[in-house]
Amino acid sequence: MKLGIFLCTCNNSIEIDFKNVKKSLKSEVEVEVVEIHDQLCQGGLEFIQDDIRRLKLDAIIIAACTEKNSIIEGVTRGIDTFFLNLREHCGWVHERKESTEKAKSMIKAAIHYDTIRRSIPAPKKIALNVGYDVLVIGDEDKGAIEVAKNLSKLANVHLLTNNVREWCDDLKIHIGALKDIRGEIGAFEVEIEKNIDLAKCISCGLCAGACPKEAIQYDAVYTIGAGCDDCGDCVSVCPTGAIELHNREVIRAGQILLIEKEWDAQFGLYSVERENAFSRAIEIILNLGEIEKPKYLDLDLRRCASGKSELTGCEYCLPCPYNAIWREGTKMVFSEVKCQGCGLCTSLCPLSVPKLHEYPDHLIYSQIEDLLSGDLDRKVLLFACSERAEALNAVGRTKIRYPALLPLFVPCIDLVSEAYILSAFAFGADGVILWGCEDSHHEQNESAVKFAQLALSAHKLGERVLLLTDAEDFAKKVTEFVNKLSPIRKKKSGVIDFAKPKRDILYELLQNLHTETGVYPTVIEENTQFPFADVTIGPKCLICNACETLCPTKALTKDNNKINFVYGRCIACGLCEQACPEEAITLERTLDFSRLIEKEGKTIAESELIACAGCGKLFVSKTAFERISKALRESGGREEVKGELSLEEKLELLRYCEKCRAPKAVVWTYKKKGEGGA
Numbered sequence: 001m002k003l004g005i006f007l008c009t010c011n012n013s014i015e016i017d018f019k020n021v022k023k024s025l026k027s028e029v030e031v032e033v034v035e036i037h038d039q040l041c042q043g044g045l046e047f048i049q050d051d052i053r054r055l056k057l058d059a060i061i062i063a064a065c066t067e068k069n070s071i072i073e074g075v076t077r078g079i080d081t082f083f084l085n086l087r088e089h090c091g092w093v094h095e096r097k098e099s100t101e102k103a104k105s106m107i108k109a110a111i112h113y114d115t116i117r118r119s120i121p122a123p124k125k126i127a128l129n130v131g132y133d134v135l136v137i138g139d140e141d142k143g144a145i146e147v148a149k150n151l152s153k154l155a156n157v158h159l160l161t162n163n164v165r166e167w168c169d170d171l172k173i174h175i176g177a178l179k180d181i182r183g184e185i186g187a188f189e190v191e192i193e194k195n196i197d198l199a200k201c202i203s204c205g206l207c208a209g210a211c212p213k214e215a216i217q218y219d220a221v222y223t224i225g226a227g228c229d230d231c232g233d234c235v236s237v238c239p240t241g242a243i244e245l246h247n248r249e250v251i252r253a254g255q256i257l258l259i260e261k262e263w264d265a266q267f268g269l270y271s272v273e274r275e276n277a278f279s280r281a282i283e284i285i286l287n288l289g290e291i292e293k294p295k296y297l298d299l300d301l302r303r304c305a306s307g308k309s310e311l312t313g314c315e316y317c318l319p320c321p322y323n324a325i326w327r328e329g330t331k332m333v334f335s336e337v338k339c340q341g342c343g344l345c346t347s348l349c350p351l352s353v354p355k356l357h358e359y360p361d362h363l364i365y366s367q368i369e370d371l372l373s374g375d376l377d378r379k380v381l382l383f384a385c386s387e388r389a390e391a392l393n394a395v396g397r398t399k400i401r402y403p404a405l406l407p408l409f410v411p412c413i414d415l416v417s418e419a420y421i422l423s424a425f426a427f428g429a430d431g432v433i434l435w436g437c438e439d440s441h442h443e444q445n446e447s448a449v450k451f452a453q454l455a456l457s458a459h460k461l462g463e464r465v466l467l468l469t470d471a472e473d474f475a476k477k478v479t480e481f482v483n484k485l486s487p488i489r490k491k492k493s494g495v496i497d498f499a500k501p502k503r504d505i506l507y508e509l510l511q512n513l514h515t516e517t518g519v520y521p522t523v524i525e526e527n528t529q530f531p532f533a534d535v536t537i538g539p540k541c542l543i544c545n546a547c548e549t550l551c552p553t554k555a556l557t558k559d560n561n562k563i564n565f566v567y568g569r570c571i572a573c574g575l576c577e578q579a580c581p582e583e584a585i586t587l588e589r590t591l592d593f594s595r596l597i598e599k600e601g602k603t604i605a606e607s608e609l610i611a612c613a614g615c616g617k618l619f620v621s622k623t624a625f626e627r628i629s630k631a632l633r634e635s636g637g638r639e640e641v642k643g644e645l646s647l648e649e650k651l652e653l654l655r656y657c658e659k660c661r662a663p664k665a666v667v668w669t670y671k672k673k674g675e676g677g678a
Contacts, residue, residue, distance in 0.1 A: 014091030088396025138259030185268025343415025
C-alpha cells in the first residue's frame with residue numbers, strides 16, 4: 001500500500017512543530033510521501049492531485065482541520081481519504097511540545113488504522129423490504145399530527161392518538177391507546193385498544209347524549225374520555241355499531257415513530273422527544289421501500305455458554321438496547337435485522353462470542369498502542385463516541401487549554417470493555433476517560449469503568465478512570481481529572497496475546513498489573529455483578545465427568561481422581577452447579593483479585609481410586625464405590641432367587657472394571673444356574 005500524508009499549518013496558526021512530525025514519519029514503511037502546506041484547502045489541492053497521480057497513492061491522510069473536508073473530498077474522489085483534526089484537537093488547545101507529540105501519535109494510529117482496515121473483508125449486507133407503511137404514535141399537542149402529515153407525502157401513514165382537533169384525509173387516524181408492539185422493521189404488529197371505530201361512526205352524536213358521565217366529547221371526531229365507567233349506554237344507542245368498548249385491534253407497519261412516549265428502541269422503531277421528531281422522520285424516509293443494512297456482528301456461537309443439555313447458563317449479552325438478542329431454550333438468538341452495531345454485547349460477553357466485524361479487537365488494541373506510544377509526560381487515553389467528534393471540535397474552537405488527551409473515536413463507547421480500559425494501562429497510560437453520547441448506555445459503561453477502577457485500586461494505583469456523559473464543561477472536568485494523576489512507574493512485564501478471547505486477555509492483563517506494580521491485590525467483592533465466581537465441591541462428589549463436561553470455559557477439569565478449578569476462567573454461568581447429580585457443587589459470585597493473579601488452578605475435590613480386582617486398572621473413585629455399594633445393600637434385602645447372583649456376589653462384581661465385569665458376571669451366573677439345576 002502507498003500512503004500519502006498531507007499536513008496543513010492553517011497559515012501557521014497551529015502550535016505544532018510540523019517539521020518534527022514529518023521527520024518522525026520517515027520510519028513508517030507505508031508512507032510514500034509527507035508534505036507540509038500552509039493552506040491545504042486552497043493552493044495545496046493541486047499538489048495532492050499531482051501526488052496521487054504521479055506516485056500512484058492508494059490512500060491519503062489529511063492532517064489539518066475539518067472545516068474544508070468537503071472541498072478536499074471533491075478532488076480526492078476514488079481514493080481512501082482519512083481526516084485528522086490537528087488544529088482543534090492539538091494545536092489550538094495544547095502547548096507546542098505536547099501538541100507535537102500528540103500529533104505524532106494520532107498520525108501513527110491513523111496510518112495503522114488504514115492498513116488494518118484494508119485487511120478486513122467488507123461487511124455483508126442484509127436485504128430488507130421495509131415497505132411504505134409508517135405508524136406515528138403521539139398526542140396532537142406534542143406535534144404528532146404535524147409530523148404525520150409531512151411523512152404522508154412519501155409514505156402510507158397511520159396516526160395513533162388520543163384525540164384530533166383537525167381531520168386530515170391523507171392519514172389513517174386511530175383514536176386509542178398503545179398496548180403492545182411486536183416484530184421488527186418491515187413487519188411490526190402494533191396492538192391498540194380503542195372504543196370507537198371511526199370508519200363506522202357517522203357523527204350523529206347519540207352516544208354523547210346518552211352518556212351519563214359526559215365522558216364523550218367531539219372535536220373533529222367523537223372520543224370517549226377517562227370519565228367512562230363502561231356502563232354501555234353509548235353502545236346501545238349507536239345506530240351503526242361503531243362503539244365497542246376496549247376493542248383490541250392490530251395495526252401493521254414497516255416503521256414506527258413514537259413522540260414523547262417511551263418504548264424499547266430497535267431498528268425501525270424510534271422513541272423521541274418532540275424536538276427530535278423531524279430528524280427521525282427523515283431517517284424513516286431514507287429507510288422506505290427496499291433497503292440494505294450492514295451485518296454488524298461476527299458470531300462464533302460454538303463457544304457460547306448460554307446453556308447445554310437443557311440447562312440454562314450465561315445471559316450477560318441479554319441487555320441489548322435494541323432487543324436484538326433473546327433466549328430460545330438453551331441458545332441465545334442474535335437478530336441481524338434488529339442489530340445496530342453498538343457493540344454492547346461484545347463488551348459484555350466474557351468469551352468474545354460476538355465481535356464487531358468492522359471494529360475487531362486487534363484494530364482497537366492497535367489503536368490504543370499507537371496512541372500511547374508517544375513521549376508525553378502524562379498519557380491519558382480518551383475513548384469517545386464518534387458523535388462526540390464535533391463536540392471536541394467545538395471545544396477546540398474556543399481555544400481553552402486542557403491536557404493532551406489521546407482521542408480514540410469508536411462507533412459507541414458501549415463497545416469499550418474493561419479489557420480495553422486495562423490494556424491502555426498495559427500500553428503506558430496514566431489515565432483513561434470514556435466520553436459517551438446521548439445514545440450510550442451509561443449503566444453498562446459504568447460497569448466496565450467500575451471493574452477497571454477496582455483492578456487499579458487493588459494494585460494501589462488510585463482513581464484513574466473517568467466516565468463523562470455530557471459535553472458540559474469538558475475542558476474543566478478533564479483538566480481536574482488529569483491534574484490529579486501521577487505518572488505510573490512500571491516494571492518490565494510480559495507480552496500479552498491480544499488475539500485471545502476477552503477473558504484470557506483480561507486474565508493476562510491483571511497478572512501483568514501485579515508484575516508491573518509489585519502489589520499483591522487483596523480486594524474482594526462478594527455477591528459481585530461481574531462474571532466471576534468461586535466453586536467449592538462437597539464430600540458427596542463422585543468425581544464423575546458432569547461438571548467438566550458442562551463447563552464451557554474449562555475452569556473445571558478432571559484429572560483421574562481429582563477435580564481442578566481455575567478461578568480466572570470461571571464466568572459464573574452456573575452450569576456446573578446445575579449439572580452435578582449429587583448436588584455437591586456450590587457456586588458463589590465473588591470477585592477476588594488475589595485469585596486472578598494465580599497462573600495455576602487448584603484441586604477442589606479428590607478421592608482415592610480403587611483398582612480393578614481383575615486387571616489392576618484404577619477405574620472408580622472410592623467415594624463412588626462406597627456410594628454404589630451402600631445403595632446396593634439398602635436395596636438388596638429381598639429373598640434370593642435360585643440361579644441369580646447373591647448380594648455379596650453383586651458387591652464383589654463392583655470391584656471389577658467395566659471391561660472385566662461383564663465376562664466375570666457371565667461365568668458366575670452360568671455357574672450359579674448349573675448349581676441350581678437349571
